[in-house]
Amino acid sequence: MKLRDLAHARAGDKGDTSNIALIAHDPAEFGWLAEQVTEARVKAHFGAMVGGEVLRYALPQLGALNFVLHGTLGGGVTRSLSLDAHGKSLSSSLLEMEIAPPPGRG
Amino acid sequence: MKRIRIGAGAGFSGDRIEPAVELAEQGGLDYLVFECLAERTIALAQQARLNDPEAGYDPWLEERMAAVLPACLARGIRIVTNMGAANPEGAARRTATIARRLGASRLKVAHVTGDDVAGALRGSALPLLDRPGTVTQIEHAMISANAYLGVAPIVAALQAGADVVVTGRVADPALFLAPMVREFGWSLEDWHRLGQGTLVGHLLECTGQLTGGYFADPGRKDVADLARLGFPFAEVAEDGSAVLGKVAGSGGELSRRSCTEQLLYEVHDPAAYLQPDVTADFSGVRFRQLGPDRVAVEGGTGRARPETLKVTIGYRDGFIGEGQISYAGEGAVSRARLALDVVAERLRLTGIGVSELRCDIIGVDSVLRGPLPAGRDEPLDVRARIAGRTATLREAQRIGREVEALWLNGPAGGGGATWAAREVIAATSVLLPREQARPRFGFAEV
Numbered sequence: 001m002k003l004r005d006l007a008h009a010r011a012g013d014k015g016d017t018s019n020i021a022l023i024a025h026d027p028a029e030f031g032w033l034a035e036q037v038t039e040a041r042v043k044a045h046f047g048a049m050v051g052g053e054v055l056r057y058a059l060p061q062l063g064a065l066n067f068v069l070h071g072t073l074g075g076g077v078t079r080s081l082s083l084d085a086h087g088k089s090l091s092s093s094l095l096e097m098e099i100a101p102p103p104g105r106g
Numbered sequence: 107m108k109r110i111r112i113g114a115g116a117g118f119s120g121d122r123i124e125p126a127v128e129l130a131e132q133g134g135l136d137y138l139v140f141e142c143l144a145e146r147t148i149a150l151a152q153q154a155r156l157n158d159p160e161a162g163y164d165p166w167l168e169e170r171m172a173a174v175l176p177a178c179l180a181r182g183i184r185i186v187t188n189m190g191a192a193n194p195e196g197a198a199r200r201t202a203t204i205a206r207r208l209g210a211s212r213l214k215v216a217h218v219t220g221d222d223v224a225g226a227l228r229g230s231a232l233p234l235l236d237r238p239g240t241v242t243q244i245e246h247a248m249i250s251a252n253a254y255l256g257v258a259p260i261v262a263a264l265q266a267g268a269d270v271v272v273t274g275r276v277a278d279p280a281l282f283l284a285p286m287v288r289e290f291g292w293s294l295e296d297w298h299r300l301g302q303g304t305l306v307g308h309l310l311e312c313t314g315q316l317t318g319g320y321f322a323d324p325g326r327k328d329v330a331d332l333a334r335l336g337f338p339f340a341e342v343a344e345d346g347s348a349v350l351g352k353v354a355g356s357g358g359e360l361s362r363r364s365c366t367e368q369l370l371y372e373v374h375d376p377a378a379y380l381q382p383d384v385t386a387d388f389s390g391v392r393f394r395q396l397g398p399d400r401v402a403v404e405g406g407t408g409r410a411r412p413e414t415l416k417v418t419i420g421y422r423d424g425f426i427g428e429g430q431i432s433y434a435g436e437g438a439v440s441r442a443r444l445a446l447d448v449v450a451e452r453l454r455l456t457g458i459g460v461s462e463l464r465c466d467i468i469g470v471d472s473v474l475r476g477p478l479p480a481g482r483d484e485p486l487d488v489r490a491r492i493a494g495r496t497a498t499l500r501e502a503q504r505i506g507r508e509v510e511a512l513w514l515n516g517p518a519g520g521g522g523a524t525w526a527a528r529e530v531i532a533a534t535s536v537l538l539p540r541e542q543a544r545p546r547f548g549f550a551e552v
Contacts, residue, residue, distance in 0.1 A: 008327060008363065010320065012372035015236035015535060021370035023363065049475050050544050057376050061392055066370045074464070076236055078146045079423055079532040081464035081493040088320075093474040 004095035006102070007033055011091040017052075018072045018087040020094050024063035032102040034058060034065060042067050045097050046090075065093075110289045112306075115174065116187075117313035119147065119164055123173050123312070123359075125337040127354065130177035130425040132353045133339050138178060140170065140187035141278050141311050145533040146519075149420020151192035152250040153531075157416035162198070163272075171204050179210045186260060186281050190272040192250065193218050198550035205270075206552065216268035218259040220545035221275040223417055223529030223538060224251040227376055232421075235535040247422040249531065253538055254416040256382030258294065259545040260284035268549070273402040274424050275418065279307030290344045300384035300406020302346030305391065308379070309350065309368055309403065311530045313337045316350065316368045317399075318358030331357025340403075350401045359463060360399040382415055382540070384408040388439040414537035424461075427502030429509025429525040430468075433517065439478075441517035442467045442490035448516055449492050449508045455549055458504045460494040473475040489522075495530075502527035 001020075006029055011020045022037060024030040033071070043054040072088050074080030084090075093095030113135045114127035119142040130138055142164050155162025164170075167189045169317065180187060189195040198217035204312055205213040227248075230241040241248075252275035262286050263271045273281070283303040292299045316338045322329040336356025342348045352360050369391060373379055377389040390405040429449070433441045446465040453460055466472035470486040478484060492509060496502045506525025513523055 004326075008323070008367070010367040010371055012370075014372055014374070017374070019370065019372065019374060021367055023366050046474070047476060055374075057374075057389075059370075059376060059389060059391070061365045061390070062369070064366055064370060066373065066376060068374045076145075076533065078493075079530050081426060081428075081462060081495065083466060083468065083491060089473045096474065 001099060001101045002095065003037065003097040006099070007095065009091035009095055011084045011088050013037040013073055013077055016071055016073050016076045018069045019088055020067045020069065020091050022065045022067065022094065027063040029102050030060060036099045037062050037065065037097070041097070042069070042094065045094065046072070108290065108344045109341055110136045110139045110285060111341045112139060112285055114139055114310040114313045114337050115168065116142050116317060117235055117311060118142060118144060119166055121313055123170055125335060126170070127173050127177060128353050128356060129337050129339060130174050130181070130183055135181070135339060137184050138174065139281045139310070140185070140189055141281055143188045143191060143275060145418055146420050146531050148192050148418070149249040149531045149533065152420065155192050155458040160196050163191045163197035164189035167197055167200060168204065171201050175205055175208055175210070179205070181214070184264070184268070184283060184285070185270040185369050185548070187271070188273045188276050188281060189319060190217060190274045192274065193208045194272050194274045195550070201226065201270055201272060201552055202550040202552045213269050214267050215270045215272065215550040216263035216266070218255070218263060218271060218273035218276065218545065218547045220259065220543055221252045221255050221273070222250070223253045223543050224248065226542045227251045227417070227419070227536070229417060232538065234537040235537070237534055241536060243417070244419065244421045244534070248419055249422065250420040251417055251544040253417045254382055255415070255512065255545045256280050256545065257284040257287050259547045261288045263547040264288040266420050266547070278311040279304045279381060280383060282307030282310055283383065285340055294383065297408040297410055299346040299383055301325060302387040303342070304379065304381055304384055304386040304408065305388055305403065305406030306340045306342055306348045308395065309365065310338055310340055312368065312371065314358065314546045315371065316364060317352050317360045320366055321359070321367060329359045332496055333357065346406070348403050349396065350403060352399050360401055362393040362395055362401060365393045365401050365403065378410050379452060382411065384411050413540060415540045417536050417538045417541055419534050419536065420531055421534070423530040423531055425496045425499050425502035425527060427496060427505030427527040428491065429506040429523065430489050431509055431512050431520045431523040432487070432489045435517055435519070438486055438488045439467060439470055439484050441519065442488050444517045445490045445512050445520060446492055448512065452508045453494070453505065456504070458496070458501050460496055460501070460505070462495040464493045465491070499529065
């Protein structure tokens with residue numbers, strides 16, 4: 001299934017770093033989300049777009065993960081050559097990731 | 107327990123104005139805050155001020171103030187805003203003039219300055235945060251350098267009786283935190299309360315992004331009446347707890363899920379959100395839905411503030427040239443790819459100095475890079491886009507001209523070519539020892 005079926009997301013930018021909050025639609029599925037969507041998987045999903053490291057912070061009480069993607073915004077919104085210089089649409093791109101369905105689903 | 111109500115009237119310079127008027131008229135507010143400064147805004151404003159000493163503040167200041175002041179004057183709502191940009195004194199004078207025209211000749215309009223630290227950075231070897239090098243290496247191209255100030259000068263202005271406080275660069279959440287510190291008499295070393303207040307400010311600072319903007323996804327996250335999106339307010343208690351709301355009947359959604367998305371917006375480590383007044387900690391935050399469009403926020407806290415202030419430097423950073431052209435039908439993606447290859451080769455053949463080149467096929471890979479995933483149909487309508495970084499405007503213009511030349515010389519069926527070239531005003535950051543900025547306030551005299 002697509003990550004989009006399990007979670008919603010929002011992207012923000014600071015300098016050359018993008019952060020993407022990923023939030024489980026159903027808090028009960030947060031554990032599965034955290035197991036599936038690791039730093040390594042997110043880095044692989046975006047491939048060469050991410051020049052630096054990917055860090056993940058968890059807020060289980062909100063069913064949320066926060067991914068911080070360093071070196072991702074072409075030098076930052078003010079100097080990027082990208083059409084979406086803020087990387088706002090990276091949230092939707094992350095939700096395209098294919099993941100295994102949680103037990104009892106799919 | 108004493109409570110105050112703070113409304114969010116703008117989350118960026120170009121934000122909608124009517125929701126702020128709606129908040130002022132129907133939100134039961136004590137304070138209305140307008141956050142209008144993006145990273146490079148002050149650099150652009152500084153350039154405007156060089157051409158006209160009275161300019162350099164937010165281009166929408168007049169329109170925004172004229173729209174909200176009548177309701178604010180009638181209800182005694184105080185205004186805090188960073189619309190001063192590169193000229194808080196000029197913006198304060200202009201605001202006082204507008205107020206006088208509306209019959210409020212005794213309105214006290216304060217300006218906060220001292221964020222301009224360009225002088226302190228001259229010859230500095232401080233390292234840049236977003237790119238290699240030090241201040242010295244970009245100093246020749248520097249337009250502006252502004253420290254993110256904290257609440258102190260705003261609080262002082264409010265204590266001196268200001269009805270409106272106009273600042274330049276101030277940490278966005280501090281615009282909201284200042285009224286809390288002023289009204290509740292919080293100590294500037296009460297890290298727990300400053301952390302809670304910063305949490306409230308952070309949630310409010312992007313206005314509609316808390317109430318259902320930047321959120322809707324039809325079929326999954328449906329939001330009612332986005333065209334009439336209501337902006338949020340917070341009712342903050344003396345102990346720092348807060349309830350978020352919006353005007354009844356306005357559009358949008360204020361819910362646990364909209365609040366959770368905004369909580370993490372532009373945040374890195376949720377346990378260490380660095381601010382000039384506090385190191386805020388959002389890691390234990392919870393939201394409780396109290397009713398429709400009413401959410402309680404709890405669990406914010408904080409630790410001692412950093413010893414440095416973040417400074418944004420605006421500087422000239424070369425030029426960007428860009429061109430786009432459309433292709434349609436079967437094979438559109440292949441023709442777009444060919445077009446991009448041709449332009450890249452032409453730039454090489456004609457000796458255009460391009461230090462960085464980016465090729466996109468809009469509809470295929472302009473966001474997520476790489477080929478279309480297997481099994482997905484190719485789109486029948488795409489746009490080829492090429493953008494490059496150059497040292498001169500002339501070379502930047504040549505990139506667009508090469509795209510335009512595809513009309514006659516490129517692949518079949520290319521249409522709708524457009525092009526642009528612009529100077530890049532970039533922003534980068536450094537951390538400055540906090541004692542090197544000298545925040546102060548004064549009152550506008552008209």
